[in-house]
Amino acid sequence: MATKIVEPEAGPRSKRAAILAAAVDHFGEAGFEATKWSTVAERVGIGQTALYHYFESKTHCLLTIMRLELQRSHDKFTEATADVTDPVEALRAAVRAAYDVSDQEVLQMRILQNHMDLLSGPRKSKREEAERVAARQLVQVVERDWTNLLVRGMSQGAFPLRDAQLLGASVLGLIVSVWRWYRPSGPTPLSEISELIEGACVRMVAT
Numbered sequence: 001m002a003t004k005i006v007e008p009e010a011g012p013r014s015k016r017a018a019i020l021a022a023a024v025d026h027f028g029e030a031g032f033e034a035t036k037w038s039t040v041a042e043r044v045g046i047g048q049t050a051l052y053h054y055f056e057s058k059t060h061c062l063l064t065i066m067r068l069e070l071q072r073s074h075d076k077f078t079e080a081t082a083d084v085t086d087p088v089e090a091l092r093a094a095v096r097a098a099y100d101v102s103d104q105e106v107l108q109m110r111i112l113q114n115h116m117d118l119l120s121g122p123r124k125s126k127r128e129e130a131e132r133v134a135a136r137q138l139v140q141v142v143e144r145d146w147t148n149l150l151v152r153g154m155s156q157g158a159f160p161l162r163d164a165q166l167l168g169a170s171v172l173g174l175i176v177s178v179w180r181w182y183r184p185s186g187p188t189p190l191s192e193i194s195e196l197i198e199g200a201c202v203r204m205v206a207t
Helices: 016-029 037-044 058-081 087-098 103-114 126-155 164-181 190-206
Strands: none
Touching (some): 016 103, 058 103, 058 126, 087 164, 087 190, 126 164, 126 190, 164 190
């Protein structure tokens, strides 16, 4: 069972959501290493020491962003595929859902993909480690989502029998690779990328 982190109460004076939003903007655009913790505080309009009421470190904030993005991705996949009985259509719906995102979510996914290595080793801080473990477990949940979708398609004869786990990892890897280079201001609209990747995933799985 995945570790559940109880989210703090978001009272009317809480700055947690604003800190996360500012951190996403700066980590996603300038990069985590290039962003000073004090810059995030300035963006929110609070002193740097006030940040520590919500996050004990810049890395703690980063891991929280990664965990929340993984949860969002899992929820979108579940919502998109829940009532789709045809495996090919479920695959198409899952891919389309992966690219049905806001500019802020694009940054979140860029941050996640650029820092996946952070999930591999334990953290000394208990709060950082709790976020890391929860995020790591969500990675496994997301991978299982895609594997199970392919297993269902194979069992129904819609997809040729193959190693579903390996194929699922390949499909997922293709989908998330986009976030390393895609920019909303770039020449190619996300809708065009989504259509291209959707077709590639169907060909990869169904033929």
